[in-house]
């Protein structure tokens with residue numbers, strides 16, 4: 268339903284994203300991960316129709332997004348710093364969006380204002396960062412978006428509000444197939460809510476996969492041998508990382524679990540354990556694989 272084909276965008280001669288191919292199915296929650304400056308916000312802004320691509324196309328249901336008022340009606344973007352007009356209250360912003368979004372749902376707006384207990388007559392700039400973000404969610408969800416774009420959505424929200432907002436998002440995905448694209452550095456949060464993952468680095472999409480596949484494709488293996496570690500232990504597999512702890516070798520390997528286990532067993536290990544990996548670990552090891560590792564700065 269959302270399709271980026273060979274999309275590039277540069278600013279002042281520097282590539283922000285390059286040759287991106289990405290597809291997002293209707294009703295899915297897609298987590299966009301990446302290093303700082305990888306191009307996540309640029310992709311969200313391209314999909315929101317704020318930027319026009321230099322090359323390639325950004326399509327929603329096969330129509331170009333840029334300068335397409337029909338699609339813009341169906342998309343809502345909450346940037347990392349939510350935007351409100353100066354001196355506006357939540358009620359003022361609500362009236363503004365009611366005019367421009369045909370699907371504005373006043374009943375829903377009233378319910379949400381009541382649930383979040385926000386004074387809709389108070390100027391928005393006087394609220395804390397977290398309450399401003401809650402206000403942005405109220406407005407976003409009241410427009411009944413088909414596509415919700417979120418840049419660091421949970422930044423500054425307390426755990427109770429986070430949980431409420433996650434439930435609201437999941438409800439809209441389940442009941443009316445809303446599609447959500449989330450850019451975040453909070454991988455615990457992404458792991459909790461997303462079903463697809465895209466990993467960006469330096470403007471390029473390194474991985475695009477279903478979260479379950481990504482997890483079942485990457486393994487943390489703890490192995491030890493009576494003698495030295497066999498030289499060709501992981502030949503033929505993608506070894507992302509390895510470290511020795513005493514006589515135990517810990518490796519992060521990509522591939523089918525049964526094939527990796529089959530290969531290791533040929534060398535008759537005395538210990539062989541497969542340990543679960545978090546999304547955060549997968550991300551860090553993938554980044555290490557492309558030379559973006561944490562360095563020992565002081566030693």
Ligand SMILES: Nc1ncnc2c1ncn2[C@@H]1O[C@H](COP(=O)(O)OP(=O)(O)OP(=O)(O)O)[C@@H](O)[C@H]1O
Pocket residue numbers: 278279281282283284301302303304305306307308309310
């Ligand atoms: N309006 C702009 N003018 C100039 N350069 C820009 C602009 N927007 C983005 N860039 C550059 O494009 C690259 C990608 O930026 P972007 O904000 O998309 O990254 P990001 O993945 O969202 O980063 P972060 O995780 O740090 O927020 C960066 O090198 C950034 O400096």
